[in-house]
Every structure is written in C-alpha cells, then in structure tokens.
Amino acid sequence: MGRITLDKVTKSFGTAQVIPPLDLTIEDGEFTVFVGPSGCGKSTLLRLIAGLEDVSSGQIRIDGEDATMTPPAKRGLSMVFQSYALYPHMSVRKNIAFPMRMAKMPQEEQDRRIEAAAKALNLTDYLERRPGQLSGGQRQRVAIGRAIVREPSAFLFDEPLSNLDAALRVGMRMEISELHKKLATTMIYVTHDQVEAMTMADKIVVLRAGYVEQVGSPLDLYRAPRNLFVAGFIGSPK
Numbered sequence: 001m002g003r004i005t006l007d008k009v010t011k012s013f014g015t016a017q018v019i020p021p022l023d024l025t026i027e028d029g030e031f032t033v034f035v036g037p038s039g040c041g042k043s044t045l046l047r048l049i050a051g052l053e054d055v056s057s058g059q060i061r062i063d064g065e066d067a068t069m070t071p072p073a074k075r076g077l078s079m080v081f082q083s084y085a086l087y088p089h090m091s092v093r094k095n096i097a098f099p100m101r102m103a104k105m106p107q108e109e110q111d112r113r114i115e116a117a118a119k120a121l122n123l124t125d126y127l128e129r130r131p132g133q134l135s136g137g138q139r140q141r142v143a144i145g146r147a148i149v150r151e152p153s154a155f156l157f158d159e160p161l162s163n164l165d166a167a168l169r170v171g172m173r174m175e176i177s178e179l180h181k182k183l184a185t186t187m188i189y190v191t192h193d194q195v196e197a198m199t200m201a202d203k204i205v206v207l208r209a210g211y212v213e214q215v216g217s218p219l220d221l222y223r224a225p226r227n228l229f230v231a232g233f234i235g236s237p238k
C-alpha cells in the first residue's frame with residue numbers, strides 16, 4: 001500500500017500553468033524527496049496528491065485506484081505541515097487524538113494508537129502538556145503523531161523542519177528517517193534543502209518550474225546529473 005501514480009497531471013492558477021503535464025510514480029514504501037528552488041511547484045504538487053487542490057487535468061492513482069476526484073480525507077494519506085497547525089488549548093494527547101475523535105473511533109482504539117505514536121516519537125512523558133509548553137522539535141513530533149494515528153498509506157511532508165534551528169533540524173531529520181524505517185510506509189518529503197534531500201531520500205525528484213528535471217537515487221544524481229541545473233542544485237562536480 002502507498003503506491004502513487006501521476007499521469008499527465010497539470011495545474012493552472014488562472015492563466016498561469018504552474019505544473020505542465022507531469023508523469024511520476026512514487027513507489028510503495030519509498031522515501032521520495034521533491035527538491036527544487038522556492039516557487040518551483042513543490043507544495044502545489046504535494047497538495048494535488050493530498051487532494052487539497054484539484055488537478056486542472058490528468059489522473060492521480062493511489063494503490064491502483066483512480067483518486068483524482070477523491071476528497072482528501074478519503075485518500076488514506078496524512079500531511080504534515082511546516083506550521084504544525086496544533087490546537088494551543090488542547091493537550092498533546094487531545095491534539096494527537098483529534099483526527100480519530102473526528103472519525104468517532106472507539107476510545108480503546110484511540111488510546112492504543114496514541115500510546116504507540118507517543119512511544120515511537122518519544123512523547124510519552126509529554127501527553128498532558130499543551131503545545132505552548134513544548135520545544136519546537138517536540139511540537140513537530142506532535143504534528144507527526146497526529147499524522148501517524150490515522151495509519152495512512154503514505155505521509156506527505158511539506159518542509160516540516162524549516163521552522164527549526166539548524167541543530168534541531170539534524171536531529172529531526174534522523175528521527176523522520178528512523179520513523180520511515182519503523183513504519184515502512186511511503187513518505188513524500190518536500191524541501192528546498194539539498195542536504196536534506198541527499199541524506200534522507202531513497203529517490204529524489206528534482207523539480208524546476210513545475211517540471212521534473214531528473215529522478216534518481218542521491219548517488220545517481222550525484223554521479224550523473226543530467227544537466228547543470230541538477231548539478232548545481234545537488235552540489236556535484238559536473
């Protein structure tokens with residue numbers, strides 16, 4: 001579960017075509033990073049996959065099924081935002097439980113999933129605190145916890161670490177990579193940071209002005225960048 005296919009997907013805002021026809025396959029269980037300069041369409045692409053934006057044309061398939069018109073909540077995906085989007089007046093436990101409460105999941109199942117997420121993210125001792133009583137890294141973990149309890153077939157991260165300071169970013173990168181190993185779930189991770197892309201990805205998708213410049217493993221891109229744009233962006237010697 002977690003294979004995502006884009007078939008000739010386009011997106012225009014008014015007359016501006018931000019995503020020209022784009023074909024892309026995200027393999028099941030892979031950690032895929034979308035990397036590219038600011039404004040190249042990374043967030044738009046992720047929002048199209050999440051269903052937060054409608055495609056202008058083309059098809060999106062999730063696990064073989066046409067999901068192009070499927071509402072976000074029914075796509076089986078969880079998105080983690082840079083801004084955390086936590087409820088300040090609710091405890092960590094309630095923040096994490098929120099999507100399950102909305103889905104009216106039985107309380108015992110909610111509790112089981114909260115305990116498991118808290119354990120995976122080292123939040124067990126913080127469940128009764130409010131977001132304001134946590135560090136930036138802990139808040140980001142709560143946001144990830146809220147995504148985990150939905151048991152999605154894929155996680156979508158949009159620059160989740162860009163609000164953290166450099167030292168914390170390194171730690172959180174390792175934590176997210178570790179989580180990917182533990183959960184063995186598809187993850188799509190958007191960043192403009194080459195180091196994040198090179199250190200975290202199984203597969204990197206280099207985007208430029210809405211189109212795909214190159215797809216490959218970090219080593220592929222480092223050894224054989226297709227052009228100067230990719231070379232410059234990845235920092236390889238071509």
Ligand code: ADP
Nearest residue numbers: 013014018036037038039040041042043044045
């Ligand atoms: P990135 O995440 O790579 O920085 P975005 O996907 O946010 O890039 O934006 C890609 C382009 O689409 C930009 O030129 C941006 O101005 C434009 N764009 C994004 N969202 C909208 C919107 N809702 N309405 C109009 N233009 C938009």
Ligand code: MG
Nearest residue numbers: 042043044159
């Ligand atoms: Mg963005």
